[in-house]
Every structure is written in structure tokens, then in C-alpha cells.
């Protein structure tokens with residue numbers, strides 16, 4: 001490709017300039033650099049300070065703040081709740097990632113069409129009324145749900161193109177702080193990962209937060225205990 | 226402002242541009258409104274974080290550490306990104322970066338034919354290198370997909386803020402632009418409503434067809450993760466996700482300063498950035514991806530990162546200015562700046578406006594252009610107080626003023642320049658933190674004699690003595706807040722117990738700005 005030819009020697013030149021600029025910093029070896037990184041101060045909050053019940057309440061509160069709706073159900077009631085929420089929204093034809101039933105530990109309710117995403121095209125995805133997924137972790141303090149490309153959550157496009165997202169969050173996956181979430185995600189950091197904090201929004205016009213631009217405009221969350 | 230790109234090599238002096246823009250009362254009103262709203266939101270969500278100062282300290286130290294070992298972390302990023310199937314390109318300057326991107330776009334089409342369109346995520350780095358113009362010259366139209374950038378593009382305008390580029394436009398101006406410029410077969414935008422919701426809906430309709438059709442995307446990057454080779458992009462609308470997920474080819478252009486050592490370091494950045502940038506606990510979407518997905522077809526099949534220097538290594542080499550590179554482009558300093566609030570962004574003649582622009586732009590020009598920008602500040606310190614990575618912008622401004630003066634006096638052989646003397650004194654002050662604090666206090670006292678209150682009880686300074694007079698000739702100055710953030714912060718514990726930190730921050734931040 002022409003690109004390499006264009007900037008021939010650029011890599012070496014940029015690295016040379018950097019080394020000239022930072023001087024002795026460039027002489028450190030990997031172990032020294034690692035040691036220096038480990039010694040960086042991290043006095044910010046890195047663990048939970050609230051009780052479990054308060055953490056779950058905080059997540060609910062913060063999600064509602066973003067205009068997402070939240071319902072809490074006991075284990076074993078997830079399928080029925082999915083049916084209730086979808087009926088309430090008037091949704092019938094949904095796309096679902098592979099392994100969704102296993103991820104939520106229950107079978108999907110009858111009376112709806114759940115089409116499994118096995119590489120649906122963009123145009124096909126555009127024909128669905130919504131998507132149902134599970135989630136990897138949720139952050140109470142920021143009202144964030146984290147999705148990864150694993151069974152039950154799937155590729156990124158299906159949670160982006162349909163206008164409605166119903167997400168099942170297990171109480172044990174809820175943490176209080178961002179650092180706790182990052183620690184849980186560290187092992188799978190290479191997977192495609194999306195942090196979702198409420199429905200898509202913009203404040204580009206007079207700083208007024210408007211719900212819904214390009215991503216799903218509606219987000220419902222089922223929190224299971 | 227016309228469609229002429231903001232180009233520091235040809236822009237007029239700040240003092241001249243500012244004078245013209247200050248005459249535009251609608252613009253000033255729009256800018257004041259927007260900056261005030263963001264500042265209030267920011268103060269609220271920062272106030273609810275008792276560990277905010279610890280986060281800032283860690284943020285600063287992570288960035289400093291990264292810069293100290295920038296070669297190591299860039300090579301690590303490159304290795305890991307390549308191992309994950311991404312391609313990494315290096316560019317010494319803007320011209321090389323443009324050529325690389327155009328080359329990749331041209332090669333990305335089906336059957337060897339160059340595509341004629343790309344979709345783009347808002348990226349100040351691509352604005353910096355005026356990429357769209359280069360694409361256009363190669364017969365490739367770039368659709369900006371961020372709402373604000375779309376407003377700028379359709380309005381043949383220029384960005385005036387790094388986070389909210391169209392912040393100088395209000396809803397009725399935006400409606401006019403959309404009615405005039407939005408063209409989509411079978412859709413009539415001419416009787417578009419005027420609420421923000423109507424306008425966002427129009428943008429959704431206009432762009433959706435492009436998201437689903439165009440196969441090549443160009444983005445910037447918020448963070449490059451050395452440890453994993455991953456890239457992180459922070460956004461609100463979902464246009465970013467569309468561009469990152471649906472096309473077959475994705476090209477991300479990133480300054481070499483965008484790297485962070487580890488995935489874990491994002492736990493600091495992802496707390497600092499959204500609260501500082503838009504005043505949200507978290508912005509709606511963060512995407513992190515690593516190379517290309519080979520197992521399930523998730524996202525583009527070809528992914529390119531362009532690592533661009535473009536004078537960043539010059540900044541790195543200047544120890545006193547190096548902290549400029551720590552910037553995470555949150556825009557908080559712009560919102561907090563009394564000068565920016567009056568002039569808006571265009572006066573700075575660069576896509577990087579406000580306090581960060583005043584230090585970044587001249588350095589990106591290797592001090593050959595934009596020399597008036599280090600003077601586009603009252604040195605009130607508001608930018609430093611809000612900066613999530615604690616960049617001491619006043620200190621860098623003083624340092625750069627010195628550089629400018631040195632350059633000019635070298636050129637003009639001035640024997641005695643009063644400005645040189647004055648700046649040397651100020652430089653002395655800023656070199657020591659203690660003296661800086663005392664002089665900030667003195668500044669507040671000295672101001673009293675010069676200020677008057679406006680209708681809303683906000684203090685203004687219309688006249689400054691001596692060499693500072695040039696400043697108030699073209700603009701009034703807000704008086705400094707009674708308390709600096711630092712003073713407030715240090716006093717916090719001593720005040721009445723039980724008071725919520727957030728109330729106090731709002732007061733301290735909102736006071737007098």
C-alpha cells in the first residue's frame with residue numbers, strides 16, 4: 001500500500017525525536033518502567049464503600065437519571081419479566097445474541113420472535129424492533145452497563161442498530177466504582193467492549209441533553225437478584 | 226465566521242480577531258450560555274466525588290510517566306495492536322498523516338476502486354491536519370457524523386470548542402442551516418421544527434442512511450492502550466459506535482501523546498474525562514476495541530492507526546512546556562476561561578481554542594505562528610483549577626511568552642523591552658508555587674479598585690493600567706473569583722461540618738465567572 005512508501009523512515013525518525021527529547025527516560029528497561037508505573041499514587045477510591053443493597057439502589061437511581069427504566073426481579077422471573085416489558089413497549093420481533101438463554105439462566109418467553117444473530121447484515125439488523133442482551137458488569141456510581149463480545153451479549157452492531165435495547169443485569173455483576181469494574185474486565189480487556197450509560201444522547205444544541213440520536217433511543221434494564 | 230479553515234499560519238493576531246468577534250453579541254450570548262451550563266453541570270458531578278483531587282493527581286502522574294517513557298509505550302502499543310490484526314502507521318507531520326489516510330481510503334474500495342465517501346467521528350486531530358480538505362482534493366467526501374460537527378460542516382463554519390464544536394450556534398441558527406443544507410432524496414427538511422429534539426431527529430434521519438451504506442470510516446482516538454494494543458473512544462450520540470462498528474475499514478488518527486500504559490489506567494481517565502468534559506458521571510458510550518475481530522465478524526475487517534508527531538516531540542523536548550501533552554481534551558479550561566467566554570473559539574485562529582489552545586497551538590506551530598496566543602489570557606488560573614490532569618496552564622503561558630519575547634528580541638535586536646522585564650518578573654513568580662499563590666491573592670485585592678458590577682452583580686474590569694491596558698482596550702475582564710479553587714479546597718474541612726462538598730464547589734466555581 002502507498003501509505004508505507006509515503007512515510008518511509010517516519011517511524012524511526014519519530015522514535016529518534018522522542019528519545020532525544022526525553023533523554024534518560026528512554027534508557028530505562030521494561031522492568032524499571034513497570035516499577036515506576038506500579039509506584040504511581042492511586043489514592044482515589046478503588047473499592048466499594050456502600051452495602052450491597054445501597055449499591056443496587058444507586059445503580060437504579062443513576063440509570064433512571066439517564067432516562068432508562070429499571071425493574072428488579074427475583075431469579076426465575078426473568079423470562080416472565082422480559083415478556084411483560086416487551087409487551088408494555090409493544091415490541092414483538094427482537095434480535096438476540098447467541099447464548100442468551102444460558103446467560104440469563106432461563107428460557108426466553110413465548111409469544112415473541114427472538115432471532116439469533118449469526119452474522120446478520122446491517123440491513124437485516126435494521127428490520128428489528130429491538131435487541132435483548134445480558135451484560136458483563138454494571139457500575140452503580142456512573143449508571144453504566146458494560147457489554148462484551150461473549151455469549152449472551154454478542155457483537156456490537158445488534159445493540160446499536162435497533163432502536164430499543166432491553167438489558168438483563170445480574171445483581172452479582174454490579175459493582176460500585178469504575179476501578180472495580182476495570183479490575184473485573186482486565187482479564188478480557190481484548191474483547192470488543194462497550195460502556196453504555198443510558199440511551200444515546202447529545203447536548204450539542206445549547207447544552208440541552210436530548211435523548212436519542214443514533215444509538216438506541218430507549219433502554220430498559222431488568223436487574224435480577 | 227466563513228468556511229475558511231482555522232489555520233494558525235494565516236490567522237490574524239488574537240487581539241485583532243477578538244475585537245471583531247466581540248462585536249457579535251449573538252455569538253457572545255451563545256458562548257456565555259453554553260459555557261455556564263457546562264460549568265454548572267461539571268461543578269455538580271465533580272462535587273460529588275470526594276476523591277476528585279486524588280484522581281487528578283493520579284491522572285497527572287500517569288500522563289507524566291507516559292511522556293517520560295513515550296518511546297517505550299508507543300512501541301508496546303504498536304506491537305500489541307499489530308498482533309491483534311491492526312496496522313500501525315507513523316507520520317512525522319500533518320502532510321504525511323494526510324497522505325497516509327488518503328492512501329488507505331483509496332485502497333479500501335471494492336475492486337480496487339477508491340470510495341468517494343467516508344464517514345467520520347469528531348476528531349480534533351483530523352481538524353488539526355485539515356484532513357477533510359485533503360480527502361476532498363482526492364475526490365472523497367467526508368461526512369461528519371457528530372451532531373456539532375455536522376452543524377459546522379453544513380454551515381460551512383469552523384469548530385469553536387474542542388468538545389462542543391458548535392457551541393457558538395443556537396437552535397434557530399442551527400435550524401436555518403439544516404433547512405438550507407440538508408439534502409436527502411425523498412425527505413423534505415424545509416419545514417423542520419425548531420426544538421433541539423426536532424434538530425437531533427433530523428440529524429438522525431440524515432446520517433442513518435450514511436452509516437448503513439458507507440464502508441470506510443475515519444476517527445480520532447481518546448486513548449491508545451499500550452498494554453493491550455486497544456483503542457478507546459468516548460462519545461455521546463452513538464455516531465462513534467456506528468463508525469467504529471459498521472464499516473469494513475476503519476482508520477484512527479492519533480497524536481503520539483494519546484497513549485496510556487495500561488487498561489487499568491482507564492479507570493482514572495474514564496472518571497476524569499466525562500465529568501470534566503460534559504458534566505456527566507459517564508458519557509453515554511465508551512468503545513474499546515483491539516485490532517480486528519477474527520472469530521466473530523464484529524466490526525471492521527481492516528483497522529489502521531496513524532501515529533502522528535506533528536510537532537509533539539518539540540513540545541516533549543521543552544521540559545517546561547511538556548505538560549501541555551498531558552491534555553486529555555476535555556475542554557474544561559475553555560469553559561472556565563473568562564477570555565474564552567467573551568470571545569468564543571474562533572478568535573484563537575486554531576481548532577484548539579481557549580487556554581489549551583493558547584499553549585498548544587503556538588507549540589504545534591513550533592512557535593513560528595500564533596505568537597499572540599500566549600497573550601490571550603489574563604493568567605487568572607481558572608483553567609489550572611479545573612484541569613483534570615493538573616496542567617499548570619498559566620505557568621506554560623508565561624514560559625511561552627518568554628519564548629516569544631526571546632524570539633522577537635533576537636529578531637528585532639530590541640535593547641530594552643519593557644515586556645521582557647515584566648515577563649521575567651512574572652516568570653519568577655510562577656516558578657514558585659508559594660509566590661504564585663500570594664500573587665493570585667494580591668491580584669484579587671488589586672482588582673477591587675478597578676472593577677465594577679454589572680446588572681447581575683458580576684464583577685467586570687474595564688481598564689487596566691500600563692502595559693496591561695492593551696488587554697482592556699478590546700475587552701472587559703471578569704474579576705477573579707473571590708476564592709481560588711485551591712483556597713476553597715484547603716478551607717473545606719475547616720468550614721461548617723455536614724455541608725455537602727458539591728454545594729461549596731458550585732459556589733467556588735460559579736463565583737464571579
Ligand code: SF4
Nearest residue numbers: 552553555556558612
Ligand atoms: S488542558 Fe486540561 S482542562 Fe484544558 S482541555 Fe486539556 S485536560 Fe482539559
